[in-house]
Amino acid sequence: MRTVYVNGDYLPENEAKVSVFDRGFLFADGIYEVASVLGGKLIDYPAHMVRLHRSANELGMRFTVSDDELLAIHRELVSRNGLEEGAVYLQMTRGATDRDFTFDTEKLTPTLVLFTQARALIDSPVATRGMKVITIPDLRWGRCDIKTVQLLYPSLGKMEAKKQGADDAWMVRDGVVTEGTSNNAFIVTRDGAIVTRPLSNSILPGITRATLMAYSEKNGIRIEEREFTVEEAKQAAEAFITSATVFVGPVVAIDGVELSDGKPGPVALGLRQTYIEESLKRAI
Known part of the structure; x- marks a missing residue:
C-alpha cells in the first residue's frame, strides 16, 4: 500500500482524506504538477516548481510551504514507496471553506496532496x-x-x-x-x-x-x-x-x-x- 502526503502528514493511502468543502472538489480550484522519477531521482524538478509557482500566482493562490520543503516531501515519498521509476503527483488547492463562488484567499489554508505512481517510463x-x-x-x-x-x-x-x-x-x-x-x-x-x-x-x-x-x-x-x-x-x-x-x-x-x-x-x-x-x- 502506498504512503501519501496530505497537509503535513504521511499516511497509508486508504487513510488519506480531504474536506468535502475543499474548493478543489467543489470548483476545480486547484493546480498540480507531475515530476518523473528515474533511478529513484527526480527529473526536471526545478522547472516543475517554477511552473507551479506561476500557476499559483496566476490564480492568486498562496503558498504555505517552501521550495525546500516541497523537495524534501517529494524525496521522502520516493523513499517510503521504494519508487525507482514512475512519477510524483502534487496537487494544491485554494483550501476548504463553505461553498461560495467568492473567496478570501488570505483566510484559506491551501490543501496540499502528493502521491507516487509506479510506471515504466524508459521501456514504455x-x-x-x-x-x-x-x-x-x-x-x-x-x-x-x-x-x-x-x-x-x-x-x-x-x-x-x-x-x-x-x-x-x-x-x-x-x-x-x-x-x-x-x-x-x-x-x-x-x-x-x-x-x-x-x-x-x-x-x-x-x-x-x-x-x-x-x-x-x-x-x-x-x-x-x-x-x-x-x-x-x-x-x-x-x-x-x-x-x-x-x-x-x-x-x-x-x-x-x-x-x-x-x-x-x-x-x-x-x-x-x-x-x-x-x-x-x-x-x-
Whole structure:
C-alpha cells in the first residue's frame, strides 16, 4: 500500500482524506504538477516548481510551504514507496471553506496532496509501437497555460480516442492544432525541421517541451515555433508528443492517416533517447 502526503502528514493511502468543502472538489480550484522519477531521482524538478509557482500566482493562490520543503516531501515519498521509476503527483488547492463562488484567499489554508505512481517510463510501449491520435475540437477554457485540475474535457477526449481505437486526441482550435489532451504536439517537416505551436494562453508551457527544444537547438536541429494545421500534420514526415511521463512519444497515425510508414520515426526516437540520457545526468 502506498504512503501519501496530505497537509503535513504521511499516511497509508486508504487513510488519506480531504474536506468535502475543499474548493478543489467543489470548483476545480486547484493546480498540480507531475515530476518523473528515474533511478529513484527526480527529473526536471526545478522547472516543475517554477511552473507551479506561476500557476499559483496566476490564480492568486498562496503558498504555505517552501521550495525546500516541497523537495524534501517529494524525496521522502520516493523513499517510503521504494519508487525507482514512475512519477510524483502534487496537487494544491485554494483550501476548504463553505461553498461560495467568492473567496478570501488570505483566510484559506491551501490543501496540499502528493502521491507516487509506479510506471515504466524508459521501456514504455509508446516508444516501440508509437501512438495513434484522433483530432477533436478544443473546447477548453481560455487559460490553458495554467496547470489546473480542470481536466474533464481532456479526460473525455482521451475516452473518445479509446472509443475510436486510438491512444490519444489532439485538440484543434480555429483550424490549427493546439496540443494533446495531456501533452504538447510536434511535427517533423520533410526537410527535417521540428514544428510546435508557440507558447500562449492556448497551450500549457510543457517542461519536457522546453527541455527537448533546448537539446534540439544544441544539436543543430532546426525548430520552428508556429501554428500547424491538421492537414499539414497528416503530410509531415513524423509527429510526436512530449510530456513528463511519456518523455517523447512517436505518433504513427493521425485520424487514421499513417505517418512514417506507421512506425516510430528516427527523429522522434533519437530525441527520446537524447532526453532520457540527458535527464539521467541531471536527475536530483
